[in-house]
Amino acid sequence: MNRHLISAADLSRDDALLILDTAEELAQMADRPIRKLPTLRGRTVVNLFYEDSTRTRISFEAAAKRLSADVINFSARGSSVAKGESLKDTALTLEAMGADAVVIRHGASGAPHRLAGWVRGSVVNAGDGAHEHPTQALLDAFTMRRRLGRLEGLRVAIVGDVLHSRVARSNVRLLHTLGAEVILVAPPTLLPVAVGSWPCEVSYDLDAALPKSDVVMMLRVQQERMNAAYFPTVREYSRRYGLDSSRMALLPEHAIVMHPGPMNRGVEIAADVADSVRSTIVEQVGNGVSVRMAVLYLLLGGSEAQR
Amino acid sequence: MTDRTGPGLAGQDQPAWLIRGARPLGGEPADLLLVGGLIAAAGPAARGPSAHDLAAGVPPGTQVLDATGLIALPGLVDLHAHLREPGREDAETVETGTAAAALGGFTAVHAMANTDPVADTAGVVEQIWRLGRRAGRCDVRPVGAVTTGLAGSRLAELGAMADSIARVRIFSDDGQCVSDAVLMRRALEYVKAFDGVIAQHAQEPRLTDGAQVNEGEMSGQLGLTGWPAVAEEAIIARDCLLAAHVGSALHVCHVSTAGSVEIIRWAKSKGWRVTAEVTPHHLLLTDDLAVGYDPVYKVNPPLRTAADVAALRAGLADGTIDCVATDHAPHPLEDKETEWQAAAFGMTGLETALRAVQEAMVETGLLDWAGVADRMSVRPATIGRLDGTGAELHGCPLVPGYPANLVLYDPAVREVVDPAAHASRSRNSPFAGMTLPGRVVATFLRGTPTVLDGKLAW
Numbered sequence: 001m002n003r004h005l006i007s008a009a010d011l012s013r014d015d016a017l018l019i020l021d022t023a024e025e026l027a028q029m030a031d032r033p034i035r036k037l038p039t040l041r042g043r044t045v046v047n048l049f050y051e052d053s054t055r056t057r058i059s060f061e062a063a064a065k066r067l068s069a070d071v072i073n074f075s076a077r078g079s080s081v082a083k084g085e086s087l088k089d090t091a092l093t094l095e096a097m098g099a100d101a102v103v104i105r106h107g108a109s110g111a112p113h114r115l116a117g118w119v120r121g122s123v124v125n126a127g128d129g130a131h132e133h134p135t136q137a138l139l140d141a142f143t144m145r146r147r148l149g150r151l152e153g154l155r156v157a158i159v160g161d162v163l164h165s166r167v168a169r170s171n172v173r174l175l176h177t178l179g180a181e182v183i184l185v186a187p188p189t190l191l192p193v194a195v196g197s198w199p200c201e202v203s204y205d206l207d208a209a210l211p212k213s214d215v216v217m218m219l220r221v222q223q224e225r226m227n228a229a230y231f232p233t234v235r236e237y238s239r240r241y242g243l244d245s246s247r248m249a250l251l252p253e254h255a256i257v258m259h260p261g262p263m264n265r266g267v268e269i270a271a272d273v274a275d276s277v278r279s280t281i282v283e284q285v286g287n288g289v290s291v292r293m294a295v296l297y298l299l300l301g302g303s304e305a306q307r
Numbered sequence: 308m309t310d311r312t313g314p315g316l317a318g319q320d321q322p323a324w325l326i327r328g329a330r331p332l333g334g335e336p337a338d339l340l341l342v343g344g345l346i347a348a349a350g351p352a353a354r355g356p357s358a359h360d361l362a363a364g365v366p367p368g369t370q371v372l373d374a375t376g377l378i379a380l381p382g383l384v385d386l387h388a389h390l391r392e393p394g395r396e397d398a399e400t401v402e403t404g405t406a407a408a409a410l411g412g413f414t415a416v417h418a419m420a421n422t423d424p425v426a427d428t429a430g431v432v433e434q435i436w437r438l439g440r441r442a443g444r445c446d447v448r449p450v451g452a453v454t455t456g457l458a459g460s461r462l463a464e465l466g467a468m469a470d471s472i473a474r475v476r477i478f479s480d481d482g483q484c485v486s487d488a489v490l491m492r493r494a495l496e497y498v499k500a501f502d503g504v505i506a507q508h509a510q511e512p513r514l515t516d517g518a519q520v521n522e523g524e525m526s527g528q529l530g531l532t533g534w535p536a537v538a539e540e541a542i543i544a545r546d547c548l549l550a551a552h553v554g555s556a557l558h559v560c561h562v563s564t565a566g567s568v569e570i571i572r573w574a575k576s577k578g579w580r581v582t583a584e585v586t587p588h589h590l591l592l593t594d595d596l597a598v599g600y601d602p603v604y605k606v607n608p609p610l611r612t613a614a615d616v617a618a619l620r621a622g623l624a625d626g627t628i629d630c631v632a633t634d635h636a637p638h639p640l641e642d643k644e645t646e647w648q649a650a651a652f653g654m655t656g657l658e659t660a661l662r663a664v665q666e667a668m669v670e671t672g673l674l675d676w677a678g679v680a681d682r683m684s685v686r687p688a689t690i691g692r693l694d695g696t697g698a699e700l701h702g703c704p705l706v707p708g709y710p711a712n713l714v715l716y717d718p719a720v721r722e723v724v725d726p727a728a729h730a731s732r733s734r735n736s737p738f739a740g741m742t743l744p745g746r747v748v749a750t751f752l753r754g755t756p757t758v759l760d761g762k763l764a765w
Binding site: 086087088106108109110111113114128129130131132164166169192193194195197198 | 522523524526527528529530531532533535599600641644645646647648649
């Protein structure tokens with residue numbers, strides 16, 4: 001495996017399966033009375049969050065703590081970042097503090113690439129702009145495999161704002177590597193112009209895609225898209241691309257419904273769908289901790305073994 | 308304020324130079340005698356070590372430069388450079404920018420108007436012009452802003468800038484597009500009174516809100532906001548039609564797409580007064596360089612695809628694109644050592660332009676050296692109105708009676724580009740680490756060397 005996890009494209013099929021299998025083992029531990037492993041004792045993991053994302057930060061924090069790592073949370077708000085310190089200077093500071101891994105969430109695509117050039121520790125991308133969110137894709141794949149028993153040949157519909165979605169990019173790359181078939185479903189305005197070159201199918205018609213799908217993953221519609229002419233009104237978006245119970249009925253019986261959160265109930269997903277038995281949304285959160293433990297374990301444990 | 312005597316306009320006291328064995332425009336070796344700022348004589352190269360054809364006319368004290376194997380071109384003219392002074396002297400000054408220009412083989416550069424304060428009054432353009440005279444290594448031709456403060460709302464005093472001692476002829480809001488169609492029409496009409504030209508930065512602002520890289524496969528992969536080709540092409544098409552409608556002259560800055568080349572080819576076929584430039588980086592580099600998110604490759608307009616590069620090269624070769632202009636845009640390190648979207652747009656280019664053009668156009672057989680001279684000296688001098696009867700005459704033939712503005716260039720070497728060695732105050736060269744052909748050996752401005760042996764002559 002690479003030293004960093006910045007893009008799902010960094011992962012070979014074997015790398016990805018190793019992470020999922022390791023996560024499976026670590027997930028068993030969550031059921032034990034003592035959930036902590038001593039593996040990363042003495043190692044320091046910094047959570048460097050330039051965007052508010054409580055759920056992702058807590059997930060990484062829980063993962064690192066269950067592996068006994070020391071965790072430092074560095075939030076952009078109220079720190080020197082708010083005073084205009086550059087990413088490079090922050091990186092050099094973390095480097096001087098001896099961070100073994102930096103988990104970064106940043107609003108600018110490519111910020112983790114830049115960071116990786118300035119620190120010696122491992123960089124884990126926890127979401128950068130509209131680029132990637134590889135641990136989200138890993139936890140999604142993990143959830144699919146747990147529910148449906150396989151990934152190879154699985155048909156996955158990813159629905160919504162693909163243009164601005166780091167979740168969609170990471171999922172397309174990872175699921176392609178793992179042999180699943182992805183179909184992106186969105187209004188044409190919310191697809192990249194060159195999406196034809198991506199390793200997946202594209203459709204504008206959700207109703208046509210659902211009967212063939214084993215998994216449907218609904219993407220969040222960001223507030224700022226709603227007033228920028230990507231679609232006429234939220235109601236029209238919801239009618240054409242929202243998942244309600246009548247649409248859910250078009251899915252095959254075994255199919256699952258996913259959402260990376262946070263949801264806009266009543267916009268891209270109806271409340272009764274989100275709360276239905278097909279929904280894996282709460283499960284995804286729990287699986288996130290296991291997958292992030294596996295990532296930290298393999299990135300940091302691996303480098304320990306090399307020493 | 309006094310001018311340095313070396314490259315002054317009078318030139319009576321300057322020593323004469325005899326350049327031996329250079330190949331004018333890549334042709335047969337010849338000797339060139341420079342006296343009093345002019346080319347005094349030119350003839351076939353000498354055969355023996357001491358005697359030569361020009362011997363009779365060589366005044367005492369003449370310095371001799373052995374230019375065997377070197378190509379002689381008329382001094383290069385850049386229509387588009389950001390010298391950053393006044394306002395951003397941390398990035399570049401007229402002094403350092405003209406030093407970089409001389410080292411790149413230029414004898415005249417046009418200084419873009421987006422300084423602080425903006426070059427939108429006679430006072431500011433005269434200040435920049437004087438800074439150029441004082442630096443002395445290169446003629447600095449200020450470009451005047453089209454609109455006050457580059458704000459795109461009302462015309463700057465174009466006539467006052469034209470009538471000033473800076474004699475401004477090119478007007479541009481470069482960095483910003485004059486997107487208002489009425490304002491663009493009026494600007495084109497107004498400058499007809501003093502033979503001016505409007506140089507447009509073609510970028511439809513609404514289509515490029517927050518744009519970071521060429522919109523295409525790379526923008527989709529990288530999750531960076533796309534800068535679509537149509538945002539350039541739509542403005543170029545509109546402006547060609549406006550220029551035709553009012554019978555004025557339009558110059559299109561930094562053409563970057565295949566579609567733009569087609570539109571300009573069509574406009575020229577109608578006989579309309581449209582000219583265009585392309586940058587060295589758009590002739591050589593493509594958008595896939597953004598893959599590592601290193602903002603040294605961030606530029607506006609953005610690097611495009613290989614198909615665009617091929618079309619730009621073909622357009623420059625067939626004359627659809629009139630000239631190469633650097634869009635030299637120096638930035639201090641801290642403005643590039645950031646996340647991609649926080650970084651400044653722009654690349655340095657003065658010191659690498661001729662080498663990049665050799666790589667893109669000569670090594671590929673698309674242009675010969677006469678063609679390079681045409682696209683980098685003759686045509687830009689014409690567009691900048693430096694071909695008339697004024698003291699600042701550029702783009703002239705290398706024959707007796709014309710000002711001795713010329714560059715001696717060794718096309719045979721290949722070297723790695725090292726921005727640390729550049730005279731520019733900034734280091735943001737996209738060619739850093741690339742091996743490019745060629746080396747500027749000497750540059751002469753009105754008979755006085757500004758560069759000798761590849762180094763500044765003073």
